[in-house]
Each structure stands twice: as C-alpha cells, then as structure tokens.
Amino acid sequence: MASDGPSLLGGILLGAIQGLTEFLPVSSSGHLVLAQAFIHVGQDNVLFDLVLHLGTLFPAFFFFRKDIAMVLKDLVTGDLPYWQRPGVRLSLLVIAATIPTGIIGLGFKKQFDAMFDDQLVNGICFAITAIMLQLTRRMQTGTQTLMEVPVSTAVWVGLAQGISIAPAISRSGATIATAMFLGVEKETAFRLSFLMSFPAILGAFLLEARKVHEVPSDLAPYIAGALTSLVLGYASLVALQWLVRKGRFADFGWYVWLMAAASIGVWWFGAPA
Numbered sequence: 001m002a003s004d005g006p007s008l009l010g011g012i013l014l015g016a017i018q019g020l021t022e023f024l025p026v027s028s029s030g031h032l033v034l035a036q037a038f039i040h041v042g043q044d045n046v047l048f049d050l051v052l053h054l055g056t057l058f059p060a061f062f063f064f065r066k067d068i069a070m071v072l073k074d075l076v077t078g079d080l081p082y083w084q085r086p087g088v089r090l091s092l093l094v095i096a097a098t099i100p101t102g103i104i105g106l107g108f109k110k111q112f113d114a115m116f117d118d119q120l121v122n123g124i125c126f127a128i129t130a131i132m133l134q135l136t137r138r139m140q141t142g143t144q145t146l147m148e149v150p151v152s153t154a155v156w157v158g159l160a161q162g163i164s165i166a167p168a169i170s171r172s173g174a175t176i177a178t179a180m181f182l183g184v185e186k187e188t189a190f191r192l193s194f195l196m197s198f199p200a201i202l203g204a205f206l207l208e209a210r211k212v213h214e215v216p217s218d219l220a221p222y223i224a225g226a227l228t229s230l231v232l233g234y235a236s237l238v239a240l241q242w243l244v245r246k247g248r249f250a251d252f253g254w255y256v257w258l259m260a261a262a263s264i265g266v267w268w269f270g271a272p273a
Contacts, residue, residue, distance in 0.1 A: 006048060010039045011221030012228050018052040019232025023060070023172055023194070023240055025133055025252050030168025030259060033122045037266050050208055051222045055229035057201060060194060063237045067195055089147055090195060096151045097158030097196040104162025105204065112165045123263030125168035126256050132177050133170075134253035139180045145188055153182045157192065161200060168263070170256075171197060172240070176249065190244045194237075 006014065017035055021028040032049070061068065067090065074087025082088055105112075115121045144153075160178040164171040172193055179189035243249060 025173030
C-alpha cells in the first residue's frame with residue numbers, strides 16, 4: 001500500500017520553503033521541522049524530503065557548473081604543474097572537508113535524527129545560527145583566495161558542515177561563517193561552501209534513499225514540490241551570492257532570531273489544531 005503523502009498545496013508550500021531556505025543561511029531543515037507542525041506531510045516523509053532536496057540539487061549543480069567543469073578538466077589535463085592547478089586544489093579542499101563531515105554524519109546520525117522531533121531543540125539551534133551569522137559582521141576582511149586556503153581551513157569548514165546536520169543549524173551559514181572567521185575572502189568562502197557540500201549532500205541522499213520502500217499513489221504533490229524547490233532554489237543562490245558580495249551576510253541573523261522565537265513558541269504553546 002502506498003504511503004500517505006502531502007496534499008498538492010502542502011507539497012507546493014513545502015517546496016517553496018525548501019527552495020528559498022536550502023541555500024540561504026537560515027536553515028531549510030529548521031524551517032521544515034517548524035512547518036511540519038502546521039502542514040501535513042504524511043506518515044512517512046522521508047521520500048518527500050528526498051524529492052525536495054533533489055529539486056534543489058539540480059540548480060546548485062547548474063549554478064556552479066563552471067567550477068565543476070574546471071575540476072574535471074584540471075584533474076586530467078592542464079598547463080600548470082599538477083598541484084598548482086585550481087581544480088586540483090579545489091578537489092583537495094573538498095576531500096579534506098568531506099572527511100570530518102562524513103565522520104560526524106555517520107557517527108552521530110541517530111542523535112541528529114532524534115533532534116528533528118523537538119521544537120525546543122529546533123529553536124535553540126536557530127538561535128545558534130543567528131549568533132553565528134551576526135558575528136560575521138566583523139569578519140568581512142578575509143583575503144585568502146582559492147589557491148591560498150590551507151587544508152586545515154577546509155577541515156574546520158568540514159567540521160562545521162557536519163554539525164549543521166542538526167536541524168536549524170544552517171549549513172551554508174555555518175560553513176561560510178567558519179571560512180570567513182579563518183580569513184577566507186567572502187566570495188571564495190561562498191564558492192567553497194557549496195562546492196564542499198556536493199559530496200555530503202549526495203552521500204546523505206543515497207543513505208536516506210535506502211529507507212524508501214513505497215511509491216505514493218499520487219505523485220502530483222511530489223512533482224509540484226520538486227519543481228517549486230528547483231526554481232526558487234536557483235533564485236535563492238543568486239540572491240545569496242549578491243548579498244555575500246555586498247557584505248550583507250550577517251543581516252540574515254535578524255530573521256533567524258524570529259524563527260527561533262517561533263519554534264520555541266510552538267514548543268511552549270503547541271501548534272494550532
């Protein structure tokens with residue numbers, strides 16, 4: 001029997017939330033935990049979450065297609081010595097970041113999964129994200145470009161990415177902020193944050209996909225949610241790049257404080273019936 005899924009309107013609304021918040025430093029997971037207190041998703045929302053994340057993965061690949069092409073080219077051929085090629089250097093940084101992310105994600109998966117049912121934890125993690133974002137206001141002067149970023153910085157960014165598996169800890173917020181704290185130039189921090197995320201996101205997707213054993217009878221909400229998250233996901237990436245360049249990254253903190261208050265409010269008073 002097919003599992004109970006979201007309504008068409010619920011699929012579109014949750015797709016919009018995923019698309020707008022997946023890349024902005026406001027935590028898509030925290031928003032979905034909060035939203036699911038109000039919007040019916042179904043008895044088993046694993047498949048729906050996977051579909052939404054797949055919807056935002058495609059625009060990310062398209063947005064960073066030049067960087068991906070550079071990596072593929074430099075790994076095979078290039079005019080510079082091998083370790084001086086930008087694509088090779090980027091690959092090394094991605095690998096260095098992926099190792100701690102994988103260790104944290106696999107080693108503490110049960111603990112992280114348990115957090116997704118607790119609105120109080122969601123609110124506290126939103127508050128942590130808000131503080132982290134607003135601290136970057138004083139960290140706008142990093143100068144390290146791609147070829148200057150040390151491997152140790154990639155490891156620290158990977159640790160931040162691993163911790164962001166917790167709900168309401170923004171992955172982009174944690175990784176961009178960590179890179180900026182360690183002296184990386186803000187545009188480079190933006191690029192590294194998302195390029196380092198691809199192995200982690202794909203790995204998590206494959207692990208979660210194994211849990212799906214049923215296909216819903218009504219696919220319309222899933223398709224609508226995926227298309228909504230795809231379109232708005234690309235728009236949010238464009239917006240985030242512009243805001244990082246303009247030094248407005250910390251401004252997201254004020255919004256995240258509101259989400260922290262909303263989650264704690266739901267925990268305290270309960271969601272409307």
